[in-house]
Amino acid sequence: MERDITPPATTLPADAPRMSRPQIAAAAIKDWVVERGMRPGDRLPGEAELMAHFGMAKGTIREALRVLEAQGLIRTRTGPGGGAFVNEVSEARARALLGNYFYFQEIGVGDIYALRHALEPVLVAQLAGTLPEERIVLLEEVMTAYETPPETIEESERQRMAELDFHALLASFSPNPLLRFQCRFLIGLLKDITICRRIYRRRIPGFRAAGRDYQSRLIQALRAGDGGAARAIMRAHMTAAQKIMEEQESVVLRQFLSETDAR
Amino acid sequence: MERDITPPATTLPADAPRMSRPQIAAAAIKDWVVERGMRPGDRLPGEAELMAHFGMAKGTIREALRVLEAQGLIRTRTGPGGGAFVNEVSEARARALLGNYFYFQEIGVGDIYALRHALEPVLVAQLAGTLPEERIVLLEEVMTAYETPPETIEESERQRMAELDFHALLASFSPNPLLRFQCRFLIGLLKDITICRRIYRRRIPGFRAAGRDYQSRLIQALRAGDGGAARAIMRAHMTAAQKIMEEQESVVLRQFLSETDAR
């Protein structure tokens, strides 16, 4: 079967009215690779060949290769048999690249939870009854990280991170690459956002116990293959979590503002 | 208020065990920018200064700048007062970069619609009653593109693209950056995927009329501020569209396979 997606343009439409030579070279090399239907691991021509083929100097070609490398599309190795190789973009790199975009956007906790609330119930509904036992065991192992109440603030933060890991692991089991990536990206965002970090350091009575309770019931539903129940459990959990996070967001925000005002 | 998100790491964890000098420089420059809280439009030191600061040759520094440029984080201009400037990553670039990741994933029409089905009803529910009249008019203008039945296959394809534009425009009105981006990304994917292109060339009786009908009712609900109705309408439409697309996918796929078998 041929490729699913048409060559994703390196050349951005209105973004780049006049491209520099390295950009032209990067686009040309990319097209060249796509045309040939090259797959991850395949070797590109060496620098010398590329120089000859495109009529550009070494420096220009090297800059072009760096562009492709930054996008995660190739990797390079030195030495004999070395060179540039087609590379499958890793999930981690895709997350980092997309994170750069949202770095400049104003996103609140509510924005993230709006998507989690819409997506994660669908995720677990699809997953119910399809997970092999060893994967469910993996989930249960993550849960042991917050079996007992946290002693310190650091412990509390660690437990909250582990709770996010539970959801990330769950998402990684989805056969839908889009759903998988999107859920994991949102969770990654929660881990990175400073205001969430502050929230995770706060003590919220009953939160941990409630979290464990719903996760146990979720796993039970997943084992039983009851998609409807799994969806309902996740939906309820997301509603509750969203409410708490938004409350805490305003508390922390007020706290933060009064701190800075005092200064 | 300080930045929302912690410095997105250029340095990828396990991805890059030994970094090259340009990568080191790129990461250092990025950190330098983040530390200073520089905003889009701010100017970075010139190549000469960077060379001196990092003790690297011009070519190396330039490769580092290309890396940042490829990620959409800076843009450069020549001439006096020129140089590298912090750049807000554009939505188009973010879409292209993320598209590279999914280029290597096996995604089907069903995967995309699973997410659209989960997200777009939420989108319109949030939008209901908040859209100024001029934006609703914009939506209606897009709808004129498929007022009349298509005469040719090209016309049919154009109309289907316009119908996707309707949804993309709708999504662009969301105040939630994540929801906005995600919906628009999914729609962009539908436009790019070859199998969808094939489907869009096919004649599906009643599809256009049904689409227009639901869109009219949707706009009515949006004007009335009836979020529940808007959500229900969108949900029904997504269910129907998903069903049709998946049916057509299997038809087109069979067709394609028999064609290639014959060869």
Place this chain on the structure above:
DNA sequence: AGATATTTGTTCGTATGTATT
């Protein structure tokens, strides 16, 4: 309009590092 200064863009030649054989 044109000259000039500033800054990035591109090239070439050479030397070094690194992994394979």
Place this chain on the structure above:
DNA sequence: TAATACATACGAACAAATATC
């Protein structure tokens, strides 16, 4: 160990773009 093949890095020179006077 040595030879080889490749990327990596440096430095100097020149070209092109663009703002300012």
